Amino acid sequence: MSADALRAVAAQIERGWSQGADARDADGRAVPLISDAARAWSPLGAFALLATDGIPTDHVRRALVAFADVTGANSLQE
Numbered sequence: 001m002s003a004d005a006l007r008a009v010a011a012q013i014e015r016g017w018s019q020g021a022d023a024r025d026a027d028g029r030a031v032p033l034i035s036d037a038a039r040a041w042s043p044l045g046a047f048a049l050l051a052t053d054g055i056p057t058d059h060v061r062r063a064l065v066a067f068a069d070v071t072g073a074n075s076l077q078e
Contacts, residue, residue: 002062005055009046009063016040022048043067044076 021030022045023038031037033045034052041049047067050060067073 002059002066005050005059005063006066008050008053008055009043009067012041012046012049013043018042018045021045042076043073047076 016039018024018040022033022042023031024040025031025037026039033048
């Protein structure tokens with residue numbers, strides 16, 4: 001369900017928020033998205049991680065549409 005995908009994104013970002021990089025370590029340095037050192041994620045990074053959590057692609061697509069509708073964002077990078 002796309003609601004589960006959005007909850008997973010929210011939970012990831014609640015662990016730590018990153019801006020300007022998909023993921024950051026505890027010192028705020030940009031790190032690879034799947035790095036063990038990652039402690040904060042951008043919305044784009046959190047959505048990208050859904051694929052590693054086994055959430056079906058069609059659910060991710062619907063979650064992205066819902067995210068855009070709610071936030072008015074045209075891009076996950078911004």
